[in-house]
Amino acid sequence: MPPHICEVCKVSRAQILRPGNHARVCAPCFISLFESEVAETISSTNLFQKGERVAIGASGGKDSTVLASVLKTLDERHGWNLDLVLLSVDEGITGYRDHSLEAVKRNSADLGLPLKIVSYEELYGWSMDQVVAQIGKQGNCTYCGVFRRQALDRGAAMLNVGHVVTGHNADDVAETVLMNLLRGDLPRLSRATSIVTSTPSAARASVARDEKAEVTFTNVKRSKPMMYAYEKEIVMYAHHKKLDYFSTECIYSPEAFRGSARTLIKNLERIRPESILDVVRSGIDMAKLVPTGDGKSQGACTKAKAPEVAAADDEEADGGCGTSNSNADGDSMAAMERKLQQDARAEADGNETEVKLPSQPVNGQRHGRDHTHEAYSSLSPSAKIDGQDHDRHTAQPTTTVPMQTKREKKSGRKTNIDAPAPKQRLGQCERCGYLSSQAVCKACVLLEGLNKARPRTGVEVGDGG
Numbered sequence: 001m002p003p004h005i006c007e008v009c010k011v012s013r014a015q016i017l018r019p020g021n022h023a024r025v026c027a028p029c030f031i032s033l034f035e036s037e038v039a040e041t042i043s044s045t046n047l048f049q050k051g052e053r054v055a056i057g058a059s060g061g062k063d064s065t066v067l068a069s070v071l072k073t074l075d076e077r078h079g080w081n082l083d084l085v086l087l088s089v090d091e092g093i094t095g096y097r098d099h100s101l102e103a104v105k106r107n108s109a110d111l112g113l114p115l116k117i118v119s120y121e122e123l124y125g126w127s128m129d130q131v132v133a134q135i136g137k138q139g140n141c142t143y144c145g146v147f148r149r150q151a152l153d154r155g156a157a158m159l160n161v162g163h164v165v166t167g168h169n170a171d172d173v174a175e176t177v178l179m180n181l182l183r184g185d186l187p188r189l190s191r192a193t194s195i196v197t198s199t200p201s202a203a204r205a206s207v208a209r210d211e212k213a214e215v216t217f218t219n220v221k222r223s224k225p226m227m228y229a230y231e232k233e234i235v236m237y238a239h240h241k242k243l244d245y246f247s248t249e250c251i252y253s254p255e256a257f258r259g260s261a262r263t264l265i266k267n268l269e270r271i272r273p274e275s276i277l278d279v280v281r282s283g284i285d286m287a288k289l290v291p292t293g294d295g296k297s298q299g300a301c302t303k304a305k306a307p308e309v310a311a312a313d314d315e316e317a318d319g320g321c322g323t324s325n326s327n328a329d330g331d332s333m334a335a336m337e338r339k340l341q342q343d344a345r346a347e348a349d350g351n352e353t354e355v356k357l358p359s360q361p362v363n364g365q366r367h368g369r370d371h372t373h374e375a376y377s378s379l380s381p382s383a384k385i386d387g388q389d390h391d392r393h394t395a396q397p398t399t400t401v402p403m404q405t406k407r408e409k410k411s412g413r414k415t416n417i418d419a420p421a422p423k424q425r426l427g428q429c430e431r432c433g434y435l436s437s438q439a440v441c442k443a444c445v446l447l448e449g450l451n452k453a454r455p456r457t458g459v460e461v462g463d464g465g
Contacts, residue, residue: 019230019273027240039074047223053083055161060100062238063167065245089151090119092127100246118155141256146443153220168224171231174276175261177283189287197222
């Protein structure tokens, strides 16, 4: 069988089969296409302002290394005049992070970008090795994730940077979507599927205009320029560009729940590679259907998210996104959410709704006829069409039977169903000042638990003589 020719240049031999559109391209054309798609994502979403100071979250892995290389190339090509700097977080994992930081230092020298390293030990007084020794391997990724997000913001504030970009790819976003679905945590879909994960504030806008303005770690914008790039293509880009990156997995990550979602995504990819972007697109649409705090939803399919996602948006079934029969405003989801809230309040109040159905005929006779006729006569005129009862079995009278719940029996109190449901409001942690919907942010809560269990005095074993 003769070798395939590149579908772009029509000259060179094809070396790469792209997972998104199954196009066969040569290495130079693939590199050009990959960079062009990232540039299109950045331009279509207006991620950067001209002359903006941007920190690249650099871990030494393939994603952050490719991101730094692509942004450096695109900045020179398109004249964005970005002030790029590498920002790394040292979690204190011996045998993993210390080696990956060496790769970050080499990339800093190769790309000519300054490097700033912040450590957990410096910020929190704990390294991840110490945290794992304290709590064990189960649940340690929760600590690391919370600390790392705040560490990136604190490091950006030290550099007076108002924008941090991370190397999250389409596979990462698809895994996060599945994790939120498996955990039933739909409200987090919006943050997981948004290319900008922090809303710009007025304080940060002033920073963009005034270089001397101070950036606080609560005013840092985070974005994912490679959100629609396949992980396989990132690996191929790094390979053909001969980039230097660290490929060893974190020694504590096998215990993480994300590993289960990753296995499922990889199994789907083997069957149908484009499933990854389909999961991402579905997560974006579902996030728009989830009601907000006021019971409303943003609606789905209102604008294109990415060139590759938009190109793949071919709906064949009626009622899908983009069709005239679709419920674009998400009212059905909002109504369902309100119904669930009403049911929850009724359950808390101990009320049970009993629906009386018409009695069945017994021995050829119909019992309860008078009661049914009475219910029928009380129906609204709209329920009767042409003198016929079309809703006889659905429009029966209902009665509410109050029942006392176990909680009320024990406490003797009754829940006030008329009280409005509490709404989360984003504020600042009263201890560290970080953005939080609670009085104390999650990082401070985790640190408090760790510090309580830490011995206040060390125990040293000396020589007996």
